[in-house]
Amino acid sequence: MEMKKGKECKFTFRSVAFFLTIVYMVSLIPLLWISFYNYPSADDYSIGSNCRQIWVQSHNIFAVLWGGVVRAVEDWLSWMGYFTSNFLMAVPPSTFGERCYVLTAWIILFALSFSTCYFLKMIFVKVFHADKYVSHSVSMLMLFVTVQCMVGRVEAFYWYSGAANYMLVHSMSLLFYGLLISLLYDKGKKRISKLTIASFLGFLVGGGNQMTALNVAIVLFVAIGLGMLFKKWNEHKGLFIPIILFYIGFVLNVVAPGNWVRAEGVGGMNPIKAVLVSFYYCLDYCVEEWSGWPIVIMVVALVPLFWKMVSKTEFKFSYPLIVVVFGYCLVSAMMTPPLFAVGNMEAARLQAVTFAMYLLVLTLCEGYVVGWVQKKMQKEKPETVGKFSVNETWCLLSCLLFFVAAAGITIIPEPHYFTASSAVASLTDGSAKEYGDALKERMVLYNSGQKDIVVQPLPTQPNLLYFSDIKEDAGDWENGGLCRYYGIDSVRVKK
Numbered sequence: 001m002e003m004k005k006g007k008e009c010k011f012t013f014r015s016v017a018f019f020l021t022i023v024y025m026v027s028l029i030p031l032l033w034i035s036f037y038n039y040p041s042a043d044d045y046s047i048g049s050n051c052r053q054i055w056v057q058s059h060n061i062f063a064v065l066w067g068g069v070v071r072a073v074e075d076w077l078s079w080m081g082y083f084t085s086n087f088l089m090a091v092p093p094s095t096f097g098e099r100c101y102v103l104t105a106w107i108i109l110f111a112l113s114f115s116t117c118y119f120l121k122m123i124f125v126k127v128f129h130a131d132k133y134v135s136h137s138v139s140m141l142m143l144f145v146t147v148q149c150m151v152g153r154v155e156a157f158y159w160y161s162g163a164a165n166y167m168l169v170h171s172m173s174l175l176f177y178g179l180l181i182s183l184l185y186d187k188g189k190k191r192i193s194k195l196t197i198a199s200f201l202g203f204l205v206g207g208g209n210q211m212t213a214l215n216v217a218i219v220l221f222v223a224i225g226l227g228m229l230f231k232k233w234n235e236h237k238g239l240f241i242p243i244i245l246f247y248i249g250f251v252l253n254v255v256a257p258g259n260w261v262r263a264e265g266v267g268g269m270n271p272i273k274a275v276l277v278s279f280y281y282c283l284d285y286c287v288e289e290w291s292g293w294p295i296v297i298m299v300v301a302l303v304p305l306f307w308k309m310v311s312k313t314e315f316k317f318s319y320p321l322i323v324v325v326f327g328y329c330l331v332s333a334m335m336t337p338p339l340f341a342v343g344n345m346e347a348a349r350l351q352a353v354t355f356a357m358y359l360l361v362l363t364l365c366e367g368y369v370v371g372w373v374q375k376k377m378q379k380e381k382p383e384t385v386g387k388f389s390v391n392e393t394w395c396l397l398s399c400l401l402f403f404v405a406a407a408g409i410t411i412i413p414e415p416h417y418f419t420a421s422s423a424v425a426s427l428t429d430g431s432a433k434e435y436g437d438a439l440k441e442r443m444v445l446y447n448s449g450q451k452d453i454v455v456q457p458l459p460t461q462p463n464l465l466y467f468s469d470i471k472e473d474a475g476d477w478e479n480g481g482l483c484r485y486y487g488i489d490s491v492r493v494k495k
Contacts (some may be wrong), residue, residue, distance in 0.1 A: 008127065011393045013133035013308070013386050020140035027144060028109060030115025030423035034464055035158065039443075040094045041160035042468040044101075047071070047094045053487065057096050064095060081256025084207035088164040100442050104160045109147070111171035116143055116360070117173040122181040123364070130309040131386070138305050145298045148418045149354045151290065152348025157419075159467040162349035169208030170353050173216050173362075176201045176246070177212025183239055195238055202242040208440070210337040211353060213250050218333055222326070267343050267415045273464035274340040280344055282332040288356045293406055295359070295373030301399040302366055304392035310371035311378070319373035322370065327361040360404040416463045423464055431460040446482075469493070 040048070054060070054067040071090035073082045081087060093100040105279070117139045124135035155162035179198040206213055220243055227236070269277065276321060290491070310317070333356045335345055345351060388396065416422040426432040435458060442455050458469055468477045474492040482491055 001241075002419055011129050011388045011396070012382065013137070016388070017133040017140070019134045020144070024113075024140045024144045024147075024309050026419045027148060028481060030420045030427065031109065031147070031157065034423040034427055034432050034462070037432045037438065037462070038101055038104060038158050038465050039098060039439040040092060040101050042481070043089060043472060043479055044092045044094060044159070045485040046477065047086075047089045049481060049484035050094055051091050051095045052485050055485075063158055064091060076252075076258050079255040079262055081259045082165070082207055082209050082213070082251065083256075084204045085165040085169060085209050088168060092160045092164075094160075097301045101160065102278060104163060106155045106392070108163045108167050108171075110179065111168055111176055112147070112343065112356070113143055115171040115174035115178070116146075119178040119181075122178040125300050126181055126185055126316060128309070128313040130190045130312055134309045135163065138302060138309070138363065138367075141301060142300060142359060144325060145294055146356055147153070147361045148420055149290075149292070149294050149355075150352060150419055152350075153422070153464055154467050155349035156352035158354075159349075160467055162347075162352075162467075164408065165209050166353035167212070167350045169205065169212050170356055170385075172201060172208065174204045176205050176216070176242070177219070180239060180242065183242075184236060191238075195241065197235050198242040198452040199245050201244035203249040206246040206251075207253050209343075209353070210253060211334045211350065212439040213253055214337055215330060215357065217250050218330060231383070257449070262341075268341045269339050269343050271340055274336050275359050277339055278332045278335040281339070282328060285335075285351065285354065286331060290306050290358065296402070297399050297406075298359075299362070299366060301396060302363065303370060304360075304388060304395050306367045306370035307368070307392065308372055308388065310374050313371070315371065317368055317375055320369045320372040324365050331358050331361050344438075358413075373417075377403045382447050419464070426464060430442040432462045432465060434460045435441035435462050435465055446488065446491075448485040453491045454494050457493050 009265060031431050043196050051064045051067045054256050058064075064084040068087045071400075072086035075086040076083045093103045117136070119137055120139045121132070122141075125132050147210040156233065156287070157163055176198060179194050179201065183198060205216055205272055226242070268274070274432050312474050332416045334357050337351075338345055339346070345354070361471050407421075410417050415425040417470065423432075438456065438458050438460075445453050445455060455470075458466070460466075468478060470476065470482055470491060471492055472495050473492045479491050483489065
């Protein structure tokens with residue numbers, strides 16, 4: 001369709017993608033900046049103590065990694081079945097020096113950003129042949145809202161033990177999905193290398209946190225069923241290798257003796273009740289608690305992007321209701337393992353990974369529904385000119401202007417509403433620096449050779465950085481973990 005002279009829009013697919021990429025990258029600067037004041041706490045010490053001592057005594061990276069494997073096996077037998085997560089938590093960045101802990105936020109944010117972009121590109125570009133710039137715009141918009149509106153931000157991005165167990169494994173699962181989709185289209189040597197990576201990654205994802213592992217197990221089960229229904233598996237037999245390896249890891253995760261050891265000390269729900277309650281919790285958390293105005297704006301802004309995207313594909317999008325219901329069930333399934341294990345979803349890290357999955361599923365479901373509407377309304381395939389129409393441009397501009405105005409109104413009384421504004425608030429009021437300086441002073445004492453140490457209470461608890469602290473009681477488990485980590489006899493906070 002040719003636009004009339006004077007009404008031609010200057011908003012090209014490429015310029016919108018470039019703008020959204022810059023916005024997203026700039027929004028990450030405060031998050032990465034404040035990470036320079038980040039230090040380990042709680043499980044970073046207690047779980048990471050073995051590998052830390054190995055590094056101090058040998059400075060051998062392979063010995064450290066083997067120590068992580070040994071710790072994962074021990075935990076698999078005596079505490080929890082997610083062996084991949086156990087390994088990751090056993091080797092925090094601080095293993096190689098406290099200042100390496102700064103890398104926590106960098107690792108998690110990069111992993112989430114890269115895996116999300118790769119996964120969505122494989123779906124939109126490889127499967128539906130969408131414009132790569134429109135696809136990238138969708139990824140940037142969704143990532144921006146995911147990161148800036150993230151619930152449980154400390155445990156999602158800054159506390160390594162929580163972030164590695166959940167957000168990092170979630171990112172691994174998206175990369176695994178993306179590789180499987182890519183394998184449907186790639187040939188030759190590139191396919192062999194991707195198949196090898198996907199097989200290794202599939203096993204690790206199967207051994208990751210049980211929320212993500214169950215989610216992947218459901219998706220692959222449905223994919224296998226559809227493949228058999230439409231008789232497509234004969235064309236893609238090689239995919240069985242990474243899928244089988246995933247299920248091997250998943251079974252090892254579920255049947256681990258440590259799961260039953262841990263279950264003895266907590267009060268979880270029976271399986272049927274856990275499934276039913278998870279459906280209610282999905283509505284309660286996703287709709288009532290998490291779907292604020294930024295998500296509404298994201299949904300509206302995605303409409304013109306998806307409208308352009310689906311116009312290039314011959315796919316009919318015939319079953320929108322089934323897809324939306326499946327998406328709802330998928331997000332609900334994220335909540336079933338913790339309800340079964342401990343009977344609640346209170347831990348911020350559990351909510352964080354569920355929130356990330358919710359926005360991803362919401363985005364994909366919206367794309368499918370927009371595709372269904374577009375195919376119903378438009379009988380002929382439109383000509384693609386690489387630009388947005390005037391109406392589509394006004395929609396995107398209106399969303400941008402409304403977001404800027406609403407954000408300005410919101411962060412004045414509530415500076416911690418967004419992740420970036422929270423980081424800026426803690427950086428500008430000096431609380432992040434005070435927190436980091438206090439912990440830095442403690443590190444000097446821990447490495448001084450003293451065996452019985454008393455430290456001052458933390459002067460501040462920054463919204464993004466503080467997860468937990470050692471106690472006045474030297475016998476507390478966190479204090480004990482820190483002692484093992486540094487090889488000291490006792491530590492406590494001064495009363």
